[in-house]
Amino acid sequence: MLMQRWKWIITGGVQGVGFRPFVYKAALHAKVTGQVLNTPEGVLIEVQGAPDRLEAFEDTFSATIPPLARIVTWDREVITPLPGEDAFQILKSTGGHGHQVLISPDVATCDDCIADMRDPANRRYRYAFTNCTNCGPRYTITRSIPYDRAYTSMSCFPLCSDCLEEYENPLDRRFHAQPNACPECGPKLWLTDRPGRTLCENDEAVRRTAALLLEGRLVAMKGLGGFHLVCDARNQDAVQELRTRKNRKDKPLAIMVADLDAALAFCVLSEAEQKLLTGRQRPIVLARARKDSGLAPGLSPDTAFLGVMLPYTPLHHVLFDELGRSENLPAAMVMTSGNLSSDPICLGNREALRRLSGIADNFLLHDRDILIRCDDSVLRVVDEKPQFIRRARGYTPTPIDLAKDGPTVLGVGPLLKNTLCLTKGRQAFVSQHIGDLDHLEAYGFFREIRAHLQDILQVEPQAVVHDLHPDFLSTGFARESGLPCLPLQHHFAHIHAVLAENRHIGAAIGLALDGVGLGDDGTMWGGEALLVDTAKLEHRRLARFSRVMLPGGDVATREPWRLARAHLHALGIRAPGEKPWPWLQEYAAADKVVAQVLERRINSPLSSSCGRLFDAVSAMLGLCERISYEGQAAIRLEAIQDKEEKGVYSCPVIEYDGIVKLDTLELFAQVHAEWRDGEHPATISRRFHLGLIDGLCRLYLHLAERCSCTTVALSGGVMQNLTLATELPRALAAQGATVLTHRELPPNDACISLGQAAYGQLVLQP
Numbered sequence: 001m002l003m004q005r006w007k008w009i010i011t012g013g014v015q016g017v018g019f020r021p022f023v024y025k026a027a028l029h030a031k032v033t034g035q036v037l038n039t040p041e042g043v044l045i046e047v048q049g050a051p052d053r054l055e056a057f058e059d060t061f062s063a064t065i066p067p068l069a070r071i072v073t074w075d076r077e078v079i080t081p082l083p084g085e086d087a088f089q090i091l092k093s094t095g096g097h098g099h100q101v102l103i104s105p106d107v108a109t110c111d112d113c114i115a116d117m118r119d120p121a122n123r124r125y126r127y128a129f130t131n132c133t134n135c136g137p138r139y140t141i142t143r144s145i146p147y148d149r150a151y152t153s154m155s156c157f158p159l160c161s162d163c164l165e166e167y168e169n170p171l172d173r174r175f176h177a178q179p180n181a182c183p184e185c186g187p188k189l190w191l192t193d194r195p196g197r198t199l200c201e202n203d204e205a206v207r208r209t210a211a212l213l214l215e216g217r218l219v220a221m222k223g224l225g226g227f228h229l230v231c232d233a234r235n236q237d238a239v240q241e242l243r244t245r246k247n248r249k250d251k252p253l254a255i256m257v258a259d260l261d262a263a264l265a266f267c268v269l270s271e272a273e274q275k276l277l278t279g280r281q282r283p284i285v286l287a288r289a290r291k292d293s294g295l296a297p298g299l300s301p302d303t304a305f306l307g308v309m310l311p312y313t314p315l316h317h318v319l320f321d322e323l324g325r326s327e328n329l330p331a332a333m334v335m336t337s338g339n340l341s342s343d344p345i346c347l348g349n350r351e352a353l354r355r356l357s358g359i360a361d362n363f364l365l366h367d368r369d370i371l372i373r374c375d376d377s378v379l380r381v382v383d384e385k386p387q388f389i390r391r392a393r394g395y396t397p398t399p400i401d402l403a404k405d406g407p408t409v410l411g412v413g414p415l416l417k418n419t420l421c422l423t424k425g426r427q428a429f430v431s432q433h434i435g436d437l438d439h440l441e442a443y444g445f446f447r448e449i450r451a452h453l454q455d456i457l458q459v460e461p462q463a464v465v466h467d468l469h470p471d472f473l474s475t476g477f478a479r480e481s482g483l484p485c486l487p488l489q490h491h492f493a494h495i496h497a498v499l500a501e502n503r504h505i506g507a508a509i510g511l512a513l514d515g516v517g518l519g520d521d522g523t524m525w526g527g528e529a530l531l532v533d534t535a536k537l538e539h540r541r542l543a544r545f546s547r548v549m550l551p552g553g554d555v556a557t558r559e560p561w562r563l564a565r566a567h568l569h570a571l572g573i574r575a576p577g578e579k580p581w582p583w584l585q586e587y588a589a590a591d592k593v594v595a596q597v598l599e600r601r602i603n604s605p606l607s608s609s610c611g612r613l614f615d616a617v618s619a620m621l622g623l624c625e626r627i628s629y630e631g632q633a634a635i636r637l638e639a640i641q642d643k644e645e646k647g648v649y650s651c652p653v654i655e656y657d658g659i660v661k662l663d664t665l666e667l668f669a670q671v672h673a674e675w676r677d678g679e680h681p682a683t684i685s686r687r688f689h690l691g692l693i694d695g696l697c698r699l700y701l702h703l704a705e706r707c708s709c710t711t712v713a714l715s716g717g718v719m720q721n722l723t724l725a726t727e728l729p730r731a732l733a734a735q736g737a738t739v740l741t742h743r744e745l746p747p748n749d750a751c752i753s754l755g756q757a758a759y760g761q762l763v764l765q766p
Helices: 019-030 051-063 112-116 161-168 202-214 234-245 260-266 271-278 312-324 351-355 439-456 475-477 490-503 558-569 584-600 610-619 632-639 664-678 681-707 722-734 750-765
Strands: 004-013 033-039 042-049 072-079 086-088 188-195 200-202 219-222 229-230 256-257 284-289 305-309 332-337 363-367 378-382 385-390 409-411 419-426 427-430 462-465 485-487 507-518 522-535 538-545 655-658 659-662 710-716 738-740
Touching: 004 051, 019 033, 019 042, 019 051, 019 722, 033 256, 042 051, 112 312, 112 419, 200 202, 202 219, 202 229, 202 312, 202 363, 219 284, 219 351, 229 234, 229 427, 234 332, 256 260, 256 312, 260 305, 271 378, 271 385, 271 558, 305 385, 305 750, 351 363, 378 722, 409 750, 419 659, 419 722, 419 750, 439 475, 462 475, 462 750, 485 750, 490 507, 490 710, 490 738, 490 750, 507 610, 507 681, 522 610, 522 659, 522 681, 538 681, 558 610, 558 664, 610 632, 610 681, 655 681, 659 681, 664 681, 681 722, 710 722, 722 738
Parallel strands: 033 086, 219 363, 256 305, 284 378, 409 462, 462 485, 507 710, 538 659, 710 738
Antiparallel strands: 004 042, 004 072, 033 042, 188 200, 188 363, 219 229, 229 332, 256 332, 284 305, 378 385, 409 419, 419 427, 507 522, 522 538, 655 659
16 A cells, blocks of 8 residues: 655644644544654644545544634645554654744633533532633743743642643643643632731632622732732722722723623623624623613713623632622622732732732732733724724734734834734734833833743844834833834834734825824824835825824823813914803813913924824813823713714815815814804714714825825724724725724734834835
8 A cells, every 4th residue: 555644834823722632633533643743843743644544634634623723834745654653643842942833822711611610520620720722821821932831830730640641641632731730739729818818728718709709898819811800890889999999080990790691781792792702812892881780880980881801711710600609690890900000910929919908908819820911802893893902811922914024023112002012924923911111010011021022932133113202111122122223103103003914015095093102393293194105115294183282291181171272272262252161160270371381382292193182172072171091081072972963073174385284173163163152062072073084084085196095094092982993994985995994903002013013024124
């Protein structure tokens, strides 16, 4: 009989996802011999047998690839058969510098493991660290590649005989499940009081935690990528106490509920939202909250949308099973990041006891180390497609595929909503959400992730790309890195990011609708039309919004009334008429100072920011005079819209001295005039939103003809506004535009690092 031997090298997310046992079973089914092992180049497979048996193996292989696997390349060659081979084997992994494999993101607990935990006869009954090759922690417990137990935080938990038997059996679903454990050999739980004294352990700790939560206590709970602060979402006093202690006055708080039925009791969920909520990533999903659901008021005071998620670790499932025994109504727990406002999420037990003792009454701890901090991901559904608000757990470190291969480049991101990005070949690895780098703790996290990404990818960047702003810590890091530095303006980076996500090569008109970023003319940009050509590497500012001053600089971003005052000043309105401006009751004295600042142009940089326009309108309508979290004023403005209103304010495109401008000052003038005349704020808000969309379409038509370009790329934090995210792409498409939007990253500043790295690759292309 003619024997052949085929060899594959498969790269991508193929370690820690049950890939080798899957290959082993396919080989047994096809009755072929050979071997499979993890190598630095990828998963190496060799199979030997008659040609029809090899084809049967390949058919089985292709049709039943594990759901968690992500194949990037699949190379096959015919090699010399080995005489005397009589079995198929799984061989030990080999190490070495450089590799072509990916670490899987953390994966929510699978149904089989949940069944194990709910079976009283199973040795993992109610065990809070149950997992298998189809689920469980990956990225957050991994030190380095290859993904073997010795390189994870499970290395200090020797397997008992039962777990070892599972681990070594290729036909068991826990074969080489690196976090495999049971109550006999695995991690333990314990509950402490605020000083850290142990109160109880393991299952009793879960029972006591559930009781404490239902009594209104605040608990810091160690999770998958860090700590959560937890309280009963039905208990108004507990929710308010959490806000007070965490210094989180108004920012929305996400909840966790036991299952989809419970989620439907609290939120109106479309089919797309349900699919997102129940997927293996288990993100927080922003969904419309039901009225009179029994939740405490004030979980999301500025919007009708509520962040909801389902359990994604065994500990969550055990806790909610216990909560379900305690009351008839579906349980709902606030689950917010375990940190003080703007600090990184807590990672270790001692760190949590030190940093969270002023917030939590009790601590539910365990002894499996978290090696990598990773917050919950946050998404919403826009036109039946997911839009990221924050990309982290469940999605990182999954790479973004680029249009072309290129050298390794590091993008260090902006100041706020920072992420890092490293490219490797034609893939871009964007880190999880790091946070705001105006806090030294976040900068320490930034440095941790930079080192970790470079280590697990085993690459050396050839250049680093940074923002134009000289005072950003990320800019300072780049300049001190010893690598060649490439500066890139903030909003051009936004557009490069959305083009990279869509693998677009060539020219595009970028509409960067954002907060503020330093422009190359020294002013603060944020409402820009930009030409970006990735083929010619051409950058050009085509148009901008009307410019107004930011009285007090950064203070104006925290006090939107200053922005309304600046717009009025730009319109020549120096004093209110018969109707007092909304902020005068609280800020009358400060208003007089701001008036002088504007007249003298003291510490009042010019800005064309779209985000600051929204803030100004919100303050003009008396909705938000001072923010307690980023985007609050715009969120309130969007939330009050009368969706039945059809009126549209005028937002003309004007040109003088070669400068094209979208006259957003005229748009604000109509807001002010109708506010002065007593029009309802809900009507004004809707007319404003529709007017801006209409103006942007007019701007596109003006520029498309001039540039002979019909591709439009949309990016920037304002694209998180649901009205713009939904209606602007439709309106542009109706004008003949090909519209590119973000689908793999948030449109906010978290995408900046990708844009920087993608740009750097283009610059370094030979």
